[in-house]
Amino acid sequence: xxFLLAIHGDWQEKARREVIDIFGNQIPxxxxxxxxxxxxxxxxxxxxxxxxxxxxMRRTESDVQLGKxxxxxxxxxxxxxxxxxxxxxxxxxxxxxxxxERFAEGIAKATNYNAGVFCPFGLGPRNCVGMNFATTETxxxxxxxxxxxxxxxxxxxxxxxxxxxxxxxxxGIQVMLESVYNDA
Numbered sequence: 001x002x003f004l005l006a007i008h009g010d011w012q013e014k015a016r017r018e019v020i021d022i023f024g025n026q027i028p029x030x031x032x033x034x035x036x037x038x039x040x041x042x043x044x045x046x047x048x049x050x051x052x053x054x055x056x057m058r059r060t061e062s063d064v065q066l067g068k069x070x071x072x073x074x075x076x077x078x079x080x081x082x083x084x085x086x087x088x089x090x091x092x093x094x095x096x097x098x099x100x101e102r103f104a105e106g107i108a109k110a111t112n113y114n115a116g117v118f119c120p121f122g123l124g125p126r127n128c129v130g131m132n133f134a135t136t137e138t139x140x141x142x143x144x145x146x147x148x149x150x151x152x153x154x155x156x157x158x159x160x161x162x163x164x165x166x167x168x169x170x171x172g173i174q175v176m177l178e179s180v181y182n183d184a
Contacts, residue, residue, distance in 0.1 A: 006153040041100035047120035149177040
């Protein structure tokens with residue numbers, strides 16, 4: 001998110017204005033964190049582009065037909081989350097672009113009511129139990145950063161995301177923080 005906000009200053013400024021409008025310079029509180037609609041759109045679009053997990057392991061318990069393919073029982077499968085998240089047939093020709101407005105009317109509308117299209121934290125009964133906590137924590141931390149700093153990308157940054165247990169920047173993310181207060 002920090003990387004995407006650093007290169008998309010327009011969205012960084014929209015998020016900052018929203019945070020200031022809701023919290024001012026106060027520490028974000030749980031009652032008003034749900035009002036962060038722009039921040040939510042940014043989080044969802046970031047999760048679509050750079051989801052926290054590469055996929056999930058599943059095992060067939062019995063023979064399963066998947067389209068024209070028959071999968072035998074006891075077959076280990078790796079279901080890749082990035083596949084539907086980057087499918088132009090599902091998201092449009094601009095699938096690789098950062099466009100938080102895709103989520104302006106929520107996940108259901110963005111996915112054309114197809115729940116399996118957006119599943120950065122898994123899906124169904126095996127959905128990550130930490131999803132709501134992680135999202136809330138992200139909103140709080142980003143709010144506190146945006147209240148105080150403008151984020152820009154370091155000129156030495158090299159974009160190289162790699163799949164490990166999660167998607168990670170191979171060389172870290174080098175950003176520069178500049179105080180939003182002129183006198184600081």
